[in-house]
Amino acid sequence: MQVPETFEYERASSVEEALDLLERHGEEARLIAGGHSLLPMMKIRLAFPEVLIDINDVPGLDQIRIEGDQLVIGAMVRHQQVLDSPLLYEHYPVFRDAEKVIADPLVRNRGTVGGSFCQADPAEDLSAGGAALGGSVVIRSKGGERVEPMRDFHVGPYETKVGPAEMLTEVRFPIRPGAGSAYEKVERRVGDWAVAAVGAFVQLDGDTIADVGIGLAAVGADHYIVPEAEEALRGKPATLEHLQAAAQLCHDNCAPTTDQRGPEDFKRHLAGELTLRALKRSIARARGEES
Amino acid sequence: MQVTMKVNGDEVTRDIEPRMLLVHFIRDELELTGTHWGCDTSNCGTCTVWVDGEAVKSCTTLAVMCGAREVHTVEGLAKGGELDPVQKGFMEEHGLQCGFCTPGMMMTAKWLLEKDPDPDEETIREAISGNLCRCTGYENIVRAIRWAAEHPADDTSEVTA
Numbered sequence: 001m002q003v004p005e006t007f008e009y010e011r012a013s014s015v016e017e018a019l020d021l022l023e024r025h026g027e028e029a030r031l032i033a034g035g036h037s038l039l040p041m042m043k044i045r046l047a048f049p050e051v052l053i054d055i056n057d058v059p060g061l062d063q064i065r066i067e068g069d070q071l072v073i074g075a076m077v078r079h080q081q082v083l084d085s086p087l088l089y090e091h092y093p094v095f096r097d098a099e100k101v102i103a104d105p106l107v108r109n110r111g112t113v114g115g116s117f118c119q120a121d122p123a124e125d126l127s128a129g130g131a132a133l134g135g136s137v138v139i140r141s142k143g144g145e146r147v148e149p150m151r152d153f154h155v156g157p158y159e160t161k162v163g164p165a166e167m168l169t170e171v172r173f174p175i176r177p178g179a180g181s182a183y184e185k186v187e188r189r190v191g192d193w194a195v196a197a198v199g200a201f202v203q204l205d206g207d208t209i210a211d212v213g214i215g216l217a218a219v220g221a222d223h224y225i226v227p228e229a230e231e232a233l234r235g236k237p238a239t240l241e242h243l244q245a246a247a248q249l250c251h252d253n254c255a256p257t258t259d260q261r262g263p264e265d266f267k268r269h270l271a272g273e274l275t276l277r278a279l280k281r282s283i284a285r286a287r288g289e290e291s
Numbered sequence: 292m293q294v295t296m297k298v299n300g301d302e303v304t305r306d307i308e309p310r311m312l313l314v315h316f317i318r319d320e321l322e323l324t325g326t327h328w329g330c331d332t333s334n335c336g337t338c339t340v341w342v343d344g345e346a347v348k349s350c351t352t353l354a355v356m357c358g359a360r361e362v363h364t365v366e367g368l369a370k371g372g373e374l375d376p377v378q379k380g381f382m383e384e385h386g387l388q389c390g391f392c393t394p395g396m397m398m399t400a401k402w403l404l405e406k407d408p409d410p411d412e413e414t415i416r417e418a419i420s421g422n423l424c425r426c427t428g429y430e431n432i433v434r435a436i437r438w439a440a441e442h443p444a445d446d447t448s449e450v451t452a
Contacts, residue, residue: 001315002331009292009309009355032356036333039312039351043331052309054356104421106336106399109345110352190420 004042011054015169018055019142023165025051031167033076034110036103037119061114061169064088070135070172075114082126083108091175092133093285094199097183098125104191114168120154121193123218127154129183129199131224132215135173141166151223176211179203180286184274185217188261194218195261196270198250200278202238204286209233214246214278219271220255228253229275238283247276294358298323299367309355314338316354317364325365325394336422339395340364346402348421365394368401376439377401386435388426395422400436409440 010025012018022029030049032038033056041047055061061076064085071091073082082088083099102108102116102125116126117137135150139162148161150171155161162168185197197217203210212233215224229249236242251272258264284290295304298321305320317326317340326349329335333351340349341363368375377400380386387393396419403410403418410418415436416429424432 003312003315004310006308006310009353011358032353035353035356036351039353040332052353056356103333104336105418106339106346106348106421107333107351110347 002043004039005045005048007042007049008051009054010051011057013057013059015058015061015140015167016142018053018058018167019140019165021051021053022167023142025053027164029053029164031055033112033115034078035115036107036111037115037121055167066175067172069175071175072170072172073113074170075112075117075168077113079103079108079111079113079116079126080105082113092173092179092181092201093291094129094132094181094183094201094282095126098129098185098197098199101125101183101185101187101191101194101197107191113171117153117171118160118162118168120156120158120160122157122220122224123193123197125183125185125194125197125199125217128197128215128217128224130171130173130215132199132213133173133181133201134213135171137161137168138170138172139163139166140169145169147172151225154223176201176203178286179211180282180284182278182281182285184277184281186270186274193261196256196267196274198271198274198278200275200282202233202279202282202286204238204283207237209236209238209242212246212279214250214275216250216254216271216275218256218261219267220257221250221253221271226250226253233279243276243279243283246279247272250275292355294355296354296357296359297361299363305354307354309353311354313340313342313349313352313354313357313362316357317349317362320354323364323366327391327394329391329395330423334421334423335392335395336399336419337392337395339398339422341398341402344405346399363398365397368397373444375401376442376444377404377436379442380435380438381432384431384435384438386428386432388424388428392422392424392426396424396432400439403436404440404443408443410436412437 028050061074181201183199229246256267327337329337338349
């Protein structure tokens with residue numbers, strides 16, 4: 001029987017209260033939302049917080065909305081909401097692609113966007129998709145609010161910029177008119193973590209790639225990105241030759257390791273191939289050739 | 292600590308450790324053993340129950356997190372001696388073999404039908420993708436859920452109350 005180590009339980013009904021509780025209980029306190037990353041970690045003693053602060057009653061963090069030229073997703077938005085959101089689909093189908101292959105519907109009913117980003121698992125799909133899009137994260141503390149670039153948010157595996165008495169409240173993505181986006185994943189079986197996965201967006205100016213973002217999951221790419229591949233595409237014509245060159249850069253510059261999900265060379269192959277597919281699909285969507 | 296929640300419409304209060312998982316609360320504290328306890332790792336889905344109307348895996352939910360919330364288990368499906376259409380579907384279409392996955396399958400199926408009363412096969416397969424049947428009886432499970440979709444109860448408000 002897998003049961004977590006003992007802990008104290010608190011329930012917050014506002015962001016302020018959650019921050020108060022975090023401050024009062026110190027570094028060994030953790031927020032819990034869906035709990036679908038934290039509780040499994042606690043069961044196998046990879047995490048043993050002394051206090052859990054339940055934020056499921058905190059209002060106002062479960063919205064998906066447009067603010068100016070930004071698409072804003074609250075930290076308590078559940079995966080299922082992301083999957084079902086017409087607004088997100090309209091601007092970035094990469095979210096629907098990714099959510100379809102994140103765990104299963106029951107897990108998606110509980111797991112949250114904030115939880116996924118804060119877990120900072122190198123194989124997590126939403127984090128790779130978010131890295132592809134860039135954007136920013138909003139972190140609250142009692143002192144106020146700070147905005148960090150999305151691509152700096154993940155400090156390393158399971159480590160983020162969120163400090164002990166802070167919480168992630170929302171993630172923001174710039175709206176890029178006419179951009180196409182996509183997510184491609186290979187998994188051993190439905191709902192599993194990625195063997196490798198790639199998210200991308202492409203913004204076209206005629207046939208030229210005006211802007212592009214690529215995020216890679218599970219292949220050891222720092223901050224989920226390979227900036228060389230993006231640089232190689234910006235300002236270039238959207239031809240197969242250029243896409244293949246970028247895919248090759250992802251193949252060469254990621255750092256996968258051999259594990260139970262596959263050998264290093266296979267994952268490297270996937271990093272290249274899935275980059276190519278995600279870019280092709282993003283371009284097809286930008287051109288309105290694919291929904 | 293003391294926790295109070297509604298389970299199948301009845302208010303229950305227990306004094307429990309915060310670390311108690313919902314599945315153990317339901318089975319050991321309330322002795323509602325219809326909810327099964329399987330993999331412990333949110334993979335198999337046999338522990339599926341509803342919390343505030345959403346199907347969730349109760350092995351990955353703390354009981355204290357359900358304080359002041361409404362939980363529904365497989366025991367709440369039948370009303371007044373009348374089986375829910377989902378339960379009838381599993382009988383009619385032989386939707387179970389060993390029966391271990393069945394409570395979770397039925398709670399997920401019921402949740403799906405609440406959201407989508409007429410799901411096609413692909414939708415059903417996607418919905419139950421977090422519930423594993425190690426007898427591999429998926430064909431009949433899909434048929435059972437289709438049967439339930441085609442034979443809704445006369446008064447659906449009653450079975451979801």
